[in-house]
Amino acid sequence: MVPDEAPEVPVTPRDAATVMLVRDGDAGLEVFLQRRVLGMAFAGGMTVFPGGGVDPRDADTSVAWTGPTPAWWAERFACPPELARALVCAAVRETFEESGVLLAGPSADSVVVDTSPYTDARKALVAREVSLAQFLADEGLVLRADLLRPWANWVTPAEEPRRYDTRFFVAVLPSGQRADGWTTEASDAVWQSPAGALEDWREGRRLLMPPTWVTLSELGEFSGVADVLAGSREVAKIIPKVVREGGVVRVVVP
Template identity: 40%
Template sequence: MPIAINSDEVLTPPVAAATVMVVRDGPSGLEVLLVRRHGNSGVLGGVHVFPGGKLDASDGHADSTAVDRTPVVCRDVLREPTLEPAMALGLHVAALRETFEECGLLLGQPEGAAHVQAVRALTATGTPFADALRTRGLPIATACVYPWSRWVTPRVPSVTNKRFDTRFFVAPAPDGQAVEHCAHEATEAVWLSPRGGLERYWAGEIDLAPPQIMSLSELSRLGNVAQVLTTARSRPPSLIEPEPFDEEGCRVICYPGDPRHSLSARVWPGPTRLVHRNHRFEPEGGLAALLG
């Protein structure tokens, strides 16, 4: 696990980003899509993550006639009343765009398989993603991604010196579309059950960053896509601002509900802290604590 443990605060403001937990019902239950970042990536190299990335300047300027919801509605579903509507729209578009760029999936497009290569060709020449969809007569389907949580990187680094303010979304996998990971950014894309992903992490077969660990722990308590989407619709997105500290020579990251966190209310039923030991982040109570 790449880790940048030090006691110095990173004073730069976090960069806005979006990530999507794409889910589907597999033969044995719920599955989620993970991509493995290239080892030479500047952020989380070699780590399995959900598709996502930074907000682009063009994301918040999509043609209003092509978007299925207004920027104000996008802000309202994020439950962030002080957020600029254009930023809210941009975060939704970024979620759609990054999933397409990293996995080749056009979320919310029932006939998307017929348009993937054409959209790729347009974006390869510099056409913004939203404009490429409009050119193909496709709506910008912001309603197909559901806000799940918001993670803000702490000022004191525990994994990377870069800071992000990332909105996590969930979305059902589109029917009839095959995953094709971006060779420039990832080395594989894999469907795993949330439990299976955590078990592979615990066995040392894959690396996961703390937000992925805790998000998979949440998903492991749900059985299918319908339950995931019902959960997303039934609650506001959780705001998660991890608070790291050092204890007995180990870096600890605590989350809301932990005795050392400034917020006493829990945001999930699983463990409230991860400890960096054995070259990875582990919860007190081991794998069983993550799986509930």
């Protein structure tokens, strides 16, 4: 909830990563969505993509890595390479924790097909008992940064008491894997077309934050995963503004 008065000094945003998992459905492109549990401190009841804040251990340089380098990601997200590495690792970790989809494989050119053997490791990651680097090392897995694409960079408005500087990624659901709603942070999870999710939002069946409905609108312009992956994106930092008009609060997207 936006406070009645904006803080004199805006809260420093916490770095975060979120991943739009996509696949080709019978009627076209589908994206994986989760409805956050009501009462959560941030975005309770909202429908979102898997994601979360960066853990300090996500910056571990020992992570077995293949694909675009941290320097490459740093150029796309206009941040230091050390942060870029942490953002990519956070994207992979959060996607696995929240959806069970693992963007890693036994080698630089393979990807896990069945993630069920890693159920206990997934729980340990959620409980912060192990780091992503330790999990990958223990299982002999390589992080597949090449399975991710940069998409956007949204920052929570300065008026909010909880702020995130979130980098959005897109990734295709690996063959053989399935996304689930196992996380305790979500009350339900579903694959849906971007147009269907937006219709549910307009009809009041879903609650969407501005970054989510804007991103869904962008995804709705693509016919399938091949088009999504082929498109080039220039990522610019987007900071919405909160505007009060009488007793009504609106969020304006620049």
